[in-house]
Amino acid sequence: MQNFSYDHLSRFTYDMLTQIGCPESDAKIATEVLLSADLRGVDSHGVARLSGYVRLWEKGRINAQPKVRVTYETPSTAVVDGDSGLGLVVAPFAMKVAIEKAKNVGTGWVSVRNSNHYGIAGYHAMMALEQDMIGISLTNASPLVSPTFSKERLLGTNPISVAIPANEEPPFVADMATTTAANGKLEILQRKGLDTPTGWVQDKSGNPTTSANGVKDGGALLPLGGDREHGSHKGYALGAIVDIFSAVLSGANYGPWVPPFVAFLDPLPNLVGEGIGHFFGAMRVDAFRPADEFKSHMDNWIRRFRTAETTPGNDKVIIPGDPERELESVRMKDGIPLLEPVVKDLTQLGERFGVKF
Amino acid sequence: MQNFSYDHLSRFTYDMLTQIGCPESDAKIATEVLLSADLRGVDSHGVARLSGYVRLWEKGRINAQPKVRVTYETPSTAVVDGDSGLGLVVAPFAMKVAIEKAKNVGTGWVSVRNSNHYGIAGYHAMMALEQDMIGISLTNASPLVSPTFSKERLLGTNPISVAIPANEEPPFVADMATTTAANGKLEILQRKGLDTPTGWVQDKSGNPTTSANGVKDGGALLPLGGDREHGSHKGYALGAIVDIFSAVLSGANYGPWVPPFVAFLDPLPNLVGEGIGHFFGAMRVDAFRPADEFKSHMDNWIRRFRTAETTPGNDKVIIPGDPERELESVRMKDGIPLLEPVVKDLTQLGERFGVKF
Numbered sequence: 001m002q003n004f005s006y007d008h009l010s011r012f013t014y015d016m017l018t019q020i021g022c023p024e025s026d027a028k029i030a031t032e033v034l035l036s037a038d039l040r041g042v043d044s045h046g047v048a049r050l051s052g053y054v055r056l057w058e059k060g061r062i063n064a065q066p067k068v069r070v071t072y073e074t075p076s077t078a079v080v081d082g083d084s085g086l087g088l089v090v091a092p093f094a095m096k097v098a099i100e101k102a103k104n105v106g107t108g109w110v111s112v113r114n115s116n117h118y119g120i121a122g123y124h125a126m127m128a129l130e131q132d133m134i135g136i137s138l139t140n141a142s143p144l145v146s147p148t149f150s151k152e153r154l155l156g157t158n159p160i161s162v163a164i165p166a167n168e169e170p171p172f173v174a175d176m177a178t179t180t181a182a183n184g185k186l187e188i189l190q191r192k193g194l195d196t197p198t199g200w201v202q203d204k205s206g207n208p209t210t211s212a213n214g215v216k217d218g219g220a221l222l223p224l225g226g227d228r229e230h231g232s233h234k235g236y237a238l239g240a241i242v243d244i245f246s247a248v249l250s251g252a253n254y255g256p257w258v259p260p261f262v263a264f265l266d267p268l269p270n271l272v273g274e275g276i277g278h279f280f281g282a283m284r285v286d287a288f289r290p291a292d293e294f295k296s297h298m299d300n301w302i303r304r305f306r307t308a309e310t311t312p313g314n315d316k317v318i319i320p321g322d323p324e325r326e327l328e329s330v331r332m333k334d335g336i337p338l339l340e341p342v343v344k345d346l347t348q349l350g351e352r353f354g355v356k357f
Numbered sequence: 358m359q360n361f362s363y364d365h366l367s368r369f370t371y372d373m374l375t376q377i378g379c380p381e382s383d384a385k386i387a388t389e390v391l392l393s394a395d396l397r398g399v400d401s402h403g404v405a406r407l408s409g410y411v412r413l414w415e416k417g418r419i420n421a422q423p424k425v426r427v428t429y430e431t432p433s434t435a436v437v438d439g440d441s442g443l444g445l446v447v448a449p450f451a452m453k454v455a456i457e458k459a460k461n462v463g464t465g466w467v468s469v470r471n472s473n474h475y476g477i478a479g480y481h482a483m484m485a486l487e488q489d490m491i492g493i494s495l496t497n498a499s500p501l502v503s504p505t506f507s508k509e510r511l512l513g514t515n516p517i518s519v520a521i522p523a524n525e526e527p528p529f530v531a532d533m534a535t536t537t538a539a540n541g542k543l544e545i546l547q548r549k550g551l552d553t554p555t556g557w558v559q560d561k562s563g564n565p566t567t568s569a570n571g572v573k574d575g576g577a578l579l580p581l582g583g584d585r586e587h588g589s590h591k592g593y594a595l596g597a598i599v600d601i602f603s604a605v606l607s608g609a610n611y612g613p614w615v616p617p618f619v620a621f622l623d624p625l626p627n628l629v630g631e632g633i634g635h636f637f638g639a640m641r642v643d644a645f646r647p648a649d650e651f652k653s654h655m656d657n658w659i660r661r662f663r664t665a666e667t668t669p670g671n672d673k674v675i676i677p678g679d680p681e682r683e684l685e686s687v688r689m690k691d692g693i694p695l696l697e698p699v700v701k702d703l704t705q706l707g708e709r710f711g712v713k714f
Contacts (some may be wrong), residue, residue, distance in 0.1 A: 077641075107466055109463070207668070226587060231581050233534045237519075244521055244659075294605060308504070311503075311507065311513060312562065
């Protein structure tokens with residue numbers, strides 16, 4: 001494990017993206033989105049994925065110079081076609097459209113097709129905060145998850161992020177996969193040779209397993225809840241809603257047809273749409289009540305929950321977004337730790353493209 | 358257990374509601390909402406609750422003749438004041454406002470304060486379906502749930518319902534508490550003298566328990582996920598989002614201040630808002646793409662999932678809404694089964710008000 005400064009990783013990412021042909025403004029925003037994952041501790045969605053994006057570009061599945069555009073709209077809705085661009089570029093574009101609509105009519109809702117992986121969901125939802133808006137960000141993803149009672153992988157980890165502004169308190173920012181555990185946590189256990197808790201994974205026959213290699217060996221991640229008795233039908237329904245809002249509304253691929261992130265797997269034949277799909281929402285807080293009033297009640301909400309009496313062995317109730325924000329300030333100061341294989345991968349990537357890591 | 362016809366229970370409910378002073382049109386819609394829970398198998402939210410509503414009316418906490426009104430609006434949003442009316446009346450009013458807004462600007466979003474328990478979330482979401490809209494329905498509720506690491510009860514079972522139209526297939530209708538299990542399931546286990554699975558309940562010291570009496574004895578229901586390792590911070594975040602959308606946006610009570618449903622418990626002093634809160638959304642499908650196109654892709658989505666290969670011992674993957682719809686047609690034909698204590702309670706209720714059960 002080595003630490004790298006935000007500026008170092010940021011510069012490398014920007015240089016790599018311009019090297020593959022991204023316009024400067026696109027490279028800038030994509031870098032910021034990608035690195036926000038590293039800062040906030042979602043290491044699996046940060047710079048570790050850069051070579052994955054580049055391989056998709058090499059396969060022709062990512063367009064480095066997309067013409068991202070609104071293809072249909074009403075006063076409060078829009079559909080955006082990402083022209084196969086980086087989701088890291090397409091998503092902020094679409095979220096801005098949602099925010100503009102909210103300025104005009106109170107709320108804005110944008111469904112996106114023909115995009116690619118968009119980094120962490122939370123970045124896009126949080127764009128709404130500085131406008132005193134609630135931000136919502138959803139995306140579908142490569143099928144790795146089996147619905148309750150299904151042996152097949154039909155859904156992605158399909159995250160939900162909701163960001164809500166407060167006044168003196170930091171904002172409430174939920175950002176979560178609709179599975180019991182995200183794939184990144186499996187990778188950590190794999191490296192350590194440890195088993196998973198129950199309810200995270202099933203094997204390729206559809207039986208519960210605690211093998212951290214379960215998904216790699218043809219099994220699947222499980223929806224939040226783990227099994228029927230513990231409410232996995234709810235996690236499945238949430239993942240399904242994310243899929244439908246992101247892709248059936250926009251004309252992207254849904255369910256098992258969502259193209260895989262890894263370049264060595266080809267998309268299925270007979271696709272049902274274009275690329276992967278996202279969904280964004282922005283709601284102006286003062287479309288409901290004066291913003292100051294709302295935000296001071298949010299302060300009260302946050303303080304009441306944060307100071308609640310705790311269960312044995314725990315010292316405080318966590319407000320969604322607290323751990324990520326705290327880590328962000330630590331990593332901005334002390335640097336971002338990268339695992340040895342990631343350092344090697346980035347070094348080799350840089351060498352191939354003449355960019356020094 | 359005795360079976361009663363839908364018409365019998367419907368007539369009794371309507372008569373009781375007019376007897377306490379509800380206008381005829383309010384009694385009619387409230388009866389339809391309440392009974393839809395019995396038809397769809399959410400027995401804890403149906404006619405078994407009628408005497409609970411009446412007791413709240415007797416305490417002066419439910420207004421039988423409310424002036425429900427929009428107090429603030431933008432083209433895509435509104436705030437509704439329920440004037441302490443039955444949620445069973447206030448919620449359909451507010452959902453209609455959301456639908457009208459969606460007709461005009463693509464989507465409509467309504468947050469409600471000063472209301473009471475609104476029956477099953479799904480009824481209201483499903484109102485959008487016949488307009489070719491996606492319906493969303495959320496509500497907060499009496500605090501029975503402890504966030505991850507909290508010993509205190511700070512949230513209700515805060516359900517999420519999302520209804521999505523299809524073409525030849527029946528609609529997709531998710532309707533779920535954001536807890537591992539709803540309170541009604543605990544009651545069933547209590548009657549049978551059985552323990553709960555892990556992850557449903559904690560005791561009053563904040564330790565995990567499998568006692569079905571755990572909540573009654575001062576403990577709490579747990580957020581979907583059950584514990585941190587199984588993702589309870591996600592269920593907690595979902596319940597929190599429902600609470601904030603329903604109450605902090607509208608000016609209703611939130612968190613531990615939500616007034617209890619049972620009339621023998623008084624609301625807390627120093628309330629932070631008025632009554633309980635709901636949140637509704639309606640999105641016109643053709644505000645994104647032609648409705649026929651959307652609905653035929655929904656058919657394809659539903660068929661692909663329903664016919665997926667299953668895990669051992671299961672014969673099909675269930676689409677959210679399937680079990681409730683199937684039960685509804687059985688119960689419409691064969692009647693609605695009521696437990697002996699419920700029959701007795703309704704009989705006595707009728708006697709008190711001169712309405713024959």
